[in-house]
Amino acid sequence: MSTYVRLRAVPAPALRNSPAWLGRLFASDGESLRHLVGRCPEGILDACCLDQERIYTSAPLEAPGGRLQAQVVLGGRPVFRNRSEPPLLVLTAAQTRRVAGFLEDADFDALWDLARDRLLPGDGGMTAEAETSHAFVVTHRALRAFYTHAAQWGAAVVKCCSEV
Numbered sequence: 151m152s153t154y155v156r157l158r159a160v161p162a163p164a165l166r167n168s169p170a171w172l173g174r175l176f177a178s179d180g181e182s183l184r185h186l187v188g189r190c191p192e193g194i195l196d197a198c199c200l201d202q203e204r205i206y207t208s209a210p211l212e213a214p215g216g217r218l219q220a221q222v223v224l225g226g227r228p229v230f231r232n233r234s235e236p237p238l239l240v241l242t243a244a245q246t247r248r249v250a251g252f253l254e255d256a257d258f259d260a261l262w263d264l265a266r267d268r269l270l271p272g273d274g275g276m277t278a279e280a281e282t283s284h285a286f287v288v289t290h291r292a293l294r295a296f297y298t299h300a301a302q303w304g305a306a307v308v309k310c311c312s313e314v
Contacts, residue, residue, distance in 0.1 A: 224309070
């Protein structure tokens with residue numbers, strides 16, 4: 151099963167601890183969003199992340215950042231809106247910097263090698279390895295660029311995830 155994730159970089163001083171305010175980050179158009187949180191370049195990423203968490207949770211403990219920081223790439227502190235919607239996930243600016251550092255240092259080929267045997271059976275098998283690997287690396291690069299820009303701006307990150 152794939153995860154569709156929508157990420158929003160929010161300048162840390164603008165971040166509110168209100169489920170309704172956080173929810174508006176994902177209900178607003180681009181111009182309304184910029185008005186709500188201010189200017190933050192590269193502040194929006196919507197991506198289908200496949201089983202991306204499996205790539206990062208395969209990171210060896212001795213790797214820079216280890217598994218704990220790897221798991222926060224798609225995780226965060228849950229903020230519950232209501233029972234029918236999944237919680238929003240919030241990363242502080244400090245956590246955003248750690249994730250950006252992890253993604254910058256991560257060797258995708260090494261992570262792929264650790265996770266490929268768990269991923270390929272559900273994504274077309276060995277005959278589809280080139281396409282599957284390419285899809286994962288494209289998402290990895292998009293996440294790395296997003297988190298790098300967010301960290302450079304000292305932004306927090308709010309995520310809305312859903313299963314597709």
